[in-house]
């Protein structure tokens with residue numbers, strides 16, 4: 001078998017040699033040469049291989065990346081943003097546009113006693129003695145005997161009140177000389193209608209002397225008082241000697257709540 005194969009190989013070599021003759025020479029050997037002609041065209045047609053580069057156009061496959069545009073599906077996620085519906089749950093929180101309501105009547109005392117109830121030991125509690133602003137203010141104390149004064153008004157705190165803020169001015173003048181004992185005192189507070197103190201906003205004594213009015217502000221706890229009627233009061237107690245004057249003016253008690 002090996003010998004036979006060898007012979008065939010020799011024949012092949014011989015044909016190849018003849019194939020180098022000029023073309024057109026109708027020689028069977030040249031026809032065989034087509035074997036070589038076939039060779040060149042293919043590489044040239046080969047550029048078709050580049051056309052196949054259309055394979056890259058198929059890179060349109062990436063345009064199909066429009067599939068990502070379909071990611072608009074995520075925009076549809078707006079459905080989830082519609083989850084804002086839950087945030088809109090703020091609608092429930094913002095069940096209203098809060099408003100502020102002044103709960104005191106005649107907090108600046110300019111209408112004199114209007115709106116106020118007085119339980120004075122002696123003299124009128126609303127006077128023109130030393131107002132912080134305007135013509136009138138509240139004046140408690142000033143006794144040289146054991147005595148109490150009270151000025152109050154009952155207020156309806158709106159239901160749902162979320163903030164209850166008191167602002168005002170106070171001034172203390174005293175004849176007491178002690179620097180350690182609070183003999184005369186005054187308070188600004190909220191109480192029940194039966195006079196049980198709920199929360200004290202301000203306490204001043206003969207030790208609280210200031211050369212001029214000073215402002216104060218206090219935010220009351222609202223949980224227990226929202227939706228109820230409570231007493232807003234100024235009251236004082238004096239001992240038996242050395243009077244102390246307690247002045248208050250320009251009071252405001254604002255509730256923040258749904259209208």
Ligand SMILES: [Ca+2]
Pocket residue numbers: 108109110131132133134135136137249250
């Ligand atoms: Ca006033």
Ligand SMILES: [Ca+2]
Pocket residue numbers: 143176183184238239240241242243244
């Ligand atoms: Ca005193």
